[in-house]
Amino acid sequence: MKISTKGRYALRVMVDLATTDPENYISIKNIANRQKISDKYLEQIISSLNKAGLVKSTRGALGGYKLTKAPKDYTVGMILRSIEGSLAPVSCLDDEENQCPRCSDCVSLYVWEKIYEAVNNVVDTITLQDIIDNSKLR
Amino acid sequence: MKISTKGRYALRVMVDLATTDPENYISIKNIANRQKISDKYLEQIISSLNKAGLVKSTRGALGGYKLTKAPKDYTVGMILRSIEGSLAPVSCLDDEENQCPRCSDCVSLYVWEKIYEAVNNVVDTITLQDIIDNSKLR
DNA sequence: TCAATAACCTACCAAAATAGTATGCTATAA
DNA sequence: TTATAGCATACTATTTTGGTAGGTTATTGA
Numbered sequence: 001m002k003i004s005t006k007g008r009y010a011l012r013v014m015v016d017l018a019t020t021d022p023e024n025y026i027s028i029k030n031i032a033n034r035q036k037i038s039d040k041y042l043e044q045i046i047s048s049l050n051k052a053g054l055v056k057s058t059r060g061a062l063g064g065y066k067l068t069k070a071p072k073d074y075t076v077g078m079i080l081r082s083i084e085g086s087l088a089p090v091s092c093l094d095d096e097e098n099q100c101p102r103c104s105d106c107v108s109l110y111v112w113e114k115i116y117e118a119v120n121n122v123v124d125t126i127t128l129q130d131i132i133d134n135s136k137l138r
Numbered sequence: 139m140k141i142s143t144k145g146r147y148a149l150r151v152m153v154d155l156a157t158t159d160p161e162n163y164i165s166i167k168n169i170a171n172r173q174k175i176s177d178k179y180l181e182q183i184i185s186s187l188n189k190a191g192l193v194k195s196t197r198g199a200l201g202g203y204k205l206t207k208a209p210k211d212y213t214v215g216m217i218l219r220s221i222e223g224s225l226a227p228v229s230c231l232d233d234e235e236n237q238c239p240r241c242s243d244c245v246s247l248y249v250w251e252k253i254y255e256a257v258n259n260v261v262d263t264i265t266l267q268d269i270i271d272n273s274k275l276r
Numbered sequence: 277t278c279a280a281t282a283a284c285c286t287a288c289c290a291a292a293a294t295a296g297t298a299t300g301c302t303a304t305a306a
Numbered sequence: 307t308t309a310t311a312g313c314a315t316a317c318t319a320t321t322t323t324g325g326t327a328g329g330t331t332a333t334t335g336a
Contacts, residue, residue: 001139001257003227003250005295011246027311036240041296047313060304061310076249089141102174107273108149111214111264112141118256119139126249135245143324165282179325185284198333199281 003084009037010045010083011076014128015135017055018071025057025064045083052082071132077123087123089115141222147175148183148221149214152266153273155193156209163195163202183221190220209270215261225261227253 016031028046032039046065049055054074055065067074080087086094090112092103103109154169166184170177184203187193192212193203205212218225224232228250230241241247 001141001222001225001227002229003139004293008228008246011249015245029311038296040298043312044296057312058304059302059310059312061306063304063311065312084139087139089139090146091140107153107269108146110272111149111261111269114260114264115257118260119253122252122256123249126252131245131249134248142322167282176325178327181283182325195283196333197281197283197331199335201282201333203283
């Protein structure tokens with residue numbers, strides 16, 4: 001039941017982009033140095049964020065990434081799912097194809113659904129802005 | 139963010155013990171056949187449940203396992219944790235030793251804590267009896 | 277008391293996932 | 307036109323997951 005490092009890094013990258021200099025493009029190297037993450041590994045992560053439309057990029061000198069929206073318009077769920085896929089505790093809940101043969105008479109399914117709902121409820125109600133506001137309190 | 143097969147099997151085993159014949163000891167082979175799980179794999183799982191005191195055993199002919207308590211006295215959390223360990227989404231929340239160096243100024247920690255709380259709240263309020271009752275409705 | 281049964285214990289193993297590297301190509305701005 | 311920085315693909319080492327295998331110990335019924 002763990003969030004991968006990719007998911008954790010993704011959230012930190014989004015906070016970084018939102019707080020460091022939201023107006024200008026910031027390079028991977030820049031973020032990687034500040035966040036102490038391998039830049040090649042970060043490249044993979046931010047590429048997923050880019051493909052999901054959560055950030056936009058320009059190449060070349062002075063290139064880099066910036067947010068496409070205001071921090072209040074990103075939920076934690078949007079960010080984590082773009083990296084981790086579904087946050088379901090069992091793959092039966094992911095999509096129709098991954099269902100196990102006994103899904104129809106699975107006594108535990110009801111438990112997994114409740115966990116799924118609870119997790120979704122948390123990640124879909126906390127925004128990037130909430131994280132930033134919360135971190136400033138300390 | 140997935141529950142392992144061990145965790146899922148453990149829950150099914152507990153339901154099996156509670157519903158098949160709660161008075162008598164039931165052998166691993168018996169459970170494994172009914173639940174279509176490898177008996178050697180099941181042995182590992184049920185051994186953890188035994189060490190955690192969730193079931194008790196006797197050896198020899200007519201030996202096997204039975205519950206130590208009434209189904210209403212087990213929460214899903216007790217069962218899953220005995221197999222999976224903590225259900226925390228990040229290891230920082232597990233125990234003091236696993237903390238990452240930047241835990242003290244981690245902006246995301248507040249998110250992980252909320253997820254942790256939400257998951258705990260679900261698994262600690264659903265009992266084994268609830269699962270059994272729910273499965274009978276269908 | 278002895279043979280069958282079934283838990284107990286330890287070790288091993290293959291496949292998949294995770295976390296991260298390496299290399300080369302393409303677009304852009306100074 | 308060159309330095310910069312994103313883009314794409316492939317590779318690799320480590321850890322976790324999901325099992326197997328084999329021998330030992332305890333119990334019970336005949």
